[in-house]
Amino acid sequence: MSSNTAPAIEDARLSKFEERVQKGDAIEPRDWMPEAYRKHLIRQISQHAHSEVIGMQPEGNWITRAPSIRAKQILLAKIQDEGGHGLYLYSAAETLGISREEMIEQLQTGKAKYSNIFNYPTLTWADIGAIGWLVDGAAIVNQVSLQRTSYGPYSRAMVRICKEESFHQRQGYEIMAMMMKGTPEQREMAQDAMNRWWWPSLMMFGPHDSDSPHSSDAFRWKIKRHSNDELRTKFIDKTVQQAEVIGLTIPDPELKWNEATGHYDHGEINWDEFYRVIQGNGQCNKQRIAHHKKAHNDGAWVRAAAEAYKVKQAVKNN
Amino acid sequence: MATDTQLDLWEVFIQGRNGSHHMHAGSVHASDKKMALQNARDIYTRRGEGSSIWVVPANSIVASNPDDADMFFDPADDKVYRHPTFYVMPEGAKQI
Numbered sequence: 001m002s003s004n005t006a007p008a009i010e011d012a013r014l015s016k017f018e019e020r021v022q023k024g025d026a027i028e029p030r031d032w033m034p035e036a037y038r039k040h041l042i043r044q045i046s047q048h049a050h051s052e053v054i055g056m057q058p059e060g061n062w063i064t065r066a067p068s069i070r071a072k073q074i075l076l077a078k079i080q081d082e083g084g085h086g087l088y089l090y091s092a093a094e095t096l097g098i099s100r101e102e103m104i105e106q107l108q109t110g111k112a113k114y115s116n117i118f119n120y121p122t123l124t125w126a127d128i129g130a131i132g133w134l135v136d137g138a139a140i141v142n143q144v145s146l147q148r149t150s151y152g153p154y155s156r157a158m159v160r161i162c163k164e165e166s167f168h169q170r171q172g173y174e175i176m177a178m179m180m181k182g183t184p185e186q187r188e189m190a191q192d193a194m195n196r197w198w199w200p201s202l203m204m205f206g207p208h209d210s211d212s213p214h215s216s217d218a219f220r221w222k223i224k225r226h227s228n229d230e231l232r233t234k235f236i237d238k239t240v241q242q243a244e245v246i247g248l249t250i251p252d253p254e255l256k257w258n259e260a261t262g263h264y265d266h267g268e269i270n271w272d273e274f275y276r277v278i279q280g281n282g283q284c285n286k287q288r289i290a291h292h293k294k295a296h297n298d299g300a301w302v303r304a305a306a307e308a309y310k311v312k313q314a315v316k317n318n
Numbered sequence: 319m320a321t322d323t324q325l326d327l328w329e330v331f332i333q334g335r336n337g338s339h340h341m342h343a344g345s346v347h348a349s350d351k352k353m354a355l356q357n358a359r360d361i362y363t364r365r366g367e368g369s370s371i372w373v374v375p376a377n378s379i380v381a382s383n384p385d386d387a388d389m390f391f392d393p394a395d396d397k398v399y400r401h402p403t404f405y406v407m408p409e410g411a412k413q414i
Contacts (some may be wrong), residue, residue, distance in 0.1 A: 030384050032384075084361050094345070099324070100324040164365075306350070307325070309350065310350050
């Protein structure tokens, strides 16, 4: 498209686009946009969608072992929400010209990523609490900021998702609070989950601002509104008090309140681990994708049958 | 195995409660209208957000072109007399 357009027209379009974004106008699917903006959004939104869908797996692991009917109903509803969030986001990405088939293929071949956090296993029931409270808590901080992203369909999906996520975080915190009021073994289990999920949750915000490869265009075009470090700090500031209330210890001896900045300072994040997991060497990377492929392939006959039924109905109605 | 299909695209409009407008909520994939309605219900009304749903095949929607928006909406630009605030009301007149 753009390669056939004279450079002067292209420049005029770009400056008009940037002017609109600066004014706070939302960009809609059929508006002109720079290719790099489109590509950045497709990468970010599809990665976000894949995270929602892959995130159903670690939680699904506990449906049959939930400790009560109440807990099971809640967990099922939460996982169904995650599936729904994935669908809102796939739809938003599709408005940019990529098909759902392509996105699924990119996920399954490893070309597209999903959030690293879901490559960690859920070993105990307390992990379900930790995921809701910490992982969804971190996701909410990011998603609240993205409600004001410049691309209309992405922003609208985020508004809808944020409305639903606060239930997720509260149910997770309730699980942790309940376990902390339980037996010494249950308290130990909750603290163990805290110890394993805290650092990966901080990594969810991505590399430090100084090492973040995609951020300059993303800020100029208002895809991102807050930096990785700003969002991470916001999450820590909220969470420390919540941990204290229920008696959990944050596994960071260097964590301390900084009077001057008005925020918590935290210890060094293990970025070697982050990159090792991103590159496919986390505990569950292979399992997550293998399971996705299996579910996708097992469902192929259903999609084929639905298509065959559609064709048959069309013939019948003509 | 044939190439994968993710079914057709439908746009979803939801009426929050009786008396209000149907508003665009998002999209679903489905192979027929019944499936589109059921998917729309499961995806967009899990918390009682709707009393009625419309689903429309996405390729049936006709949309104005954003590049022509200035020209297209131009006829409304110079007709301020279509707004009640255009008119000068006599001093002291009430309830008008």
